[in-house]
Ligand code: SF4
């Protein structure tokens with residue numbers, strides 16, 4: 001099964017019942033696969049007129065009470081930015097998959113890259129926090145899609161899956177466990193008096209319960225700065241309160257959201273930081289370096305955003321240096337540098353896009369830099 | 371100049387009488403209700419409301435025919451009519 | 461001598477009070493703005509149809525008309541500029557039990573959102589789309605829109621609009637809408653009746669409402685609100701089933717109002733269920 005198909009299967013396993021899509025290489029197969037599967041499980045697939053509409057329809061379906069998603073690649077990701085902002089501001093759970101390809105513009109439609117990582121973080125206007133995951137195999141994208149849905153439901157926010165053309169089109173063995181072995185979460189529903197319900201009054205984890213349209217709560221949902229009731233509130237205080245809460249609900253739950261995988265970090269002097277497809281390169285490079293007697297370790301970011309900066313900060317105190325491996329010209333590298341804060345040298349093994357990075361390039365950098 | 375609108379249900383309301391209620395503080399003084407009341411019984415009052423507009427007032431409520439036109443043309447939900455108690459009609 | 465005017469401090473008795481978020485009234489619309497009347501007609505229609513209001517939602521885009529969603533005491537969604545229709549599409553597909561009404565302006569629905577409009581009509585999404593057409597961008601201070609008459613003055617066409625406007629009912633008809641009507645805010649009863657009909661009818665319904673924007677469009681084109689309403693009365697003609705080609709908005713000639721399209725074809729959802737949900 002390809003990574004794209006595994007993603008679609010993961011979505012179905014998570015309980016996704018709505019997919020609003022628009023064809024784009026190399027993400028099309030996700031739409032194709034799920035469009036054939038959704039009707040049978042009572043879900044709905046619609047191919048919208050563009051990615052702007054696709055993302056808008058995903059938000060609409062989420063407010064109708066459905067788990068909903070879309071999938072796209074670079075140019076479509078750019079078009080979705082507007083309504084990702086609306087999703088964040090209105091705290092709408094949904095999942096968006098970006099099967100990255102070479103850019104900018106139309107770039108390399110059929111060839112992979114990891115060059116939208118900063119766009120994932122900052123692409124919609126204004127300040128915000130976002131959750132983004134990066135799978136490194138077809139099997140992992142299956143599970144990550146479920147995790148993405150769970151996180152989006154738990155934190156009432158859009159969650160991004162930042163995969164790439166290589167994983168999307170690569171065929172690998174994928175084991176789909178029986179449904180009773182898959183943990184799926186659903187947004188908490190409000191209780192108590194409907195007329196007193198406040199759409200944005202957070203519960204203990206910083207997240208407010210969410211009714212669906214038609215539940216009788218007479219909710220108002222707006223992309224304008226709003227108060228707890230959801231009413232537009234044009235003031236510095238309201239802006240500060242809303243923004244702070246949007247930020248806090250993600251950052252205060254960092255420990256729950258941030259997932260990393262550590263390989264031979266304990267005694268490592270050089271730490272390779274990577275994610276997605278490049279983590280396969282990095283794993284191989286780390287093993288080869290060890291075979292050569294170099295104390296290399298590998299930190300794989302499963303959650304890319306929010307960034308695992310405490311982890312890097314802690315490592316920076318004791319390691320000789322970091323090497324970030326990613327198919328772009330230095331994006332997560334900048335984050336590693338920020339977290340390392342000049343204490344430890346940071347190097348990049350990047351690439352303009354279109355192919356994977358070979359372990360040799362990483363090894364060469366290790367030898368050159370240390 | 372006078373604007374005439376014959377209400378849809380003019381035959382039915384010919385016999386009815388209405389009482390007009392004005393929520394003065396909602397009025398923004400557009401004058402639509404005044405201009406288009408088929409009985410021309412509304413006029414700007416000399417009072418100011420909270421926002422500084424002159425809300426309308428009824429010149430003669432006895433001839434309000436309860437056609438609701440003022441109510442449905444008002445952009446502000448500021449005026450409406452209800453049927454007058456029966457004994458007052460006729 | 462004036463008879464005693466009945467005034468009410470308590471607002472609860474306006475017949476639409478239960479449908480408006482009174483805590484947000486007065487609304488932001490300027491004195492004489494036509495949106496309030498169109499909105500009020502829409503609420504009357506929603507209420508009058510005897511449908512379950514709990515399952516009724518309003519979706520708006522951005523602009524003066526886009527604020528409508530913020531004043532209706534039902535599930536209401538104020539989305540991004542131009543995207544009310546695709547958002548509403550997701551909402552309706554997500555829960556087909558909902559009655560979804562899109563209430564927005566001409567700039568929102570036909571310039572930035574034009575693509576979404578024609579596609580929703582083409583696929584016959586079960587939505588009721590109400591467009592308050594005030595011939596310009598009011599919220600941003602009166603710029604030219606896709607509906608601004610040729611040679612009309614706006615802040616971006618101070619010498620007169622060099623372009624020509626859309627004929628909205630023609631566009632809706634050509635795109636496949638199954639219900640199309642046009643009224644002005646003066647024709648409130650007809651408007652209300654048509655909205656009510658559109659809500660209870662399945663399929664894509666489109667109602668254009670001509671309403672004044674006295675503050676921006678009116679002022680620059682020397683039209684006082686009452687004069688605009690006078691045009692609505694004197695320069696309009698009601699012709700149901702008129703040829704959509706004859707529906708240009710040109711007040712130098714007569715502007716045709718009425719119910720232009722009322723037909724039946726399978727909705728997007730019906731067609732999807734029939735085509736895609738084949739028994740295994
Ligand atoms: S209901 Fe209003 S418009 Fe109709 S007659 Fe009475 S005051 Fe005039």
Ligand code: SF4
Nearest residue numbers: 397398400401403444
């Ligand atoms: S129509 Fe409404 S807002 Fe306008 S003058 Fe009459 S009461 Fe006031």
Ligand code: SF4
Nearest residue numbers: 489490493524598673
């Ligand atoms: S600017 Fe124009 S459209 Fe906007 S509220 Fe004022 S009058 Fe209405």
